[in-house]
Amino acid sequence: MRKMIMAAAAVLMGVSTAHATEIVIQYPYGELFNGTHQQIAAEFAKKRPDIKVTFRAPYDSYEEATQKILRESITKQMPDVTFQGLNRIRIMVDRNIAVPLDDFIKAEKNFETEGFHQAMFDIGTQQGKVYALPFAISLPIAYYNLDLVKKAGGDPNNLPKTWDEVFVLAKKIKALGSDVNGATIAWDITGNWLWQAPVFSQGGSMLNADESKVAFDGPEGQFAINVFARFVRDAQMPNLTQPDMRAAFAAGKTGIHFTSTSDLAKVTEMVAGKFQLKTHHFPDVKPGVGRLPAGGNLGVITATDPAKQKAAWEVMKFWHGPEGAAIMAKTTGYMPPNKKANDVYLKDFYEKNPNNYTAVSQLSLLTKWYAFPGENGLKITDVIKDHLQSVVNGQRAGEPQAVLKDMARDVQKLLPKTRS
Incomplete structure (x- = not known):
């Protein structure tokens, strides 16, 4: 009898696997998220063998993710679930790519007990409907090499709270040697x-x-453009790419580095105990009115087939639920928006990893990552980047206000005419 039951179970398992619905996922930044998504997929497979998850090669960036999904929406070659930057949901909705999630959410019982809440829905809401769920949230923070801070006469227990204090310390760190960088920013x-x-x-x-x-x-x-100019004028920031900035900091050659919490796991691994690393708050947030943009990405269902959409929702529930969110937090520097992940699965994690808690302590400052309107939204992003580059590469570091004026003029030209 036992052999008959096991044989029957094997047959059923074979049937289940053979008829599993395949859900194709594509996400950005493989160097940050490959391990994360693989771990979540392995746990999901244990619970839902009837849904087979496969991955496409990761997008290189949020820009590429958006551009690719826009092209694929025309050729009908989209993945079933795409992870996009938080500021890209607007264009996904405008182009009728994102599938509304409201009916799926309403059909769930005890959804709040699994850590889902209104603030999560708000981040992915456009035109009164929920089109996405946030997966990984980041905020800008400072990374300090406390060994260099001490050598420069700084106080590790009283790190800079203002940009003025940052650049005073950066100058002292830079004076330690020609091969030492005072401060860098992943601009x-x-x-x-x-x-x-x-x-x-x-x-x-x-x-x-x-x-x-x-x-x-x-x-x-x-104020902001002058901060960028001071990185060149005061901190003597070298003209490095983001990966090179990260590598220089991890090698112990940079005293202060400003970037996203998303880099924390990778930077900590790269530092590997070579020096004491400490994260700290973003400087000069004006009390009462100051906010910081939430970075990170969200999951969007793009499948057009109803059966695929239903299976994709099951995938998203797990990825954005407490188990998936906790894996994400432990394998990256991002924060999980899921409440149960923070309250239950990560209860002791932040106590043991105070560097990860820095961004969590800034959550009250969180605001939306802004996306420019209209057909030229992505182009505006590039225009701003080009003008900022003229400052940080030293070419126009001596005239930041003129750069700002030119930047404003060029962006204004690209705004939708119907809004002017």
């Missing part, structure tokens, strides 16, 4: 993220309320 992170951060930190915005006019050229933007 060209996708979507102008670290341009928005200092602007938002002062209470500013990218455009005015009806999105008809540039607003980043006011006092807040003037």
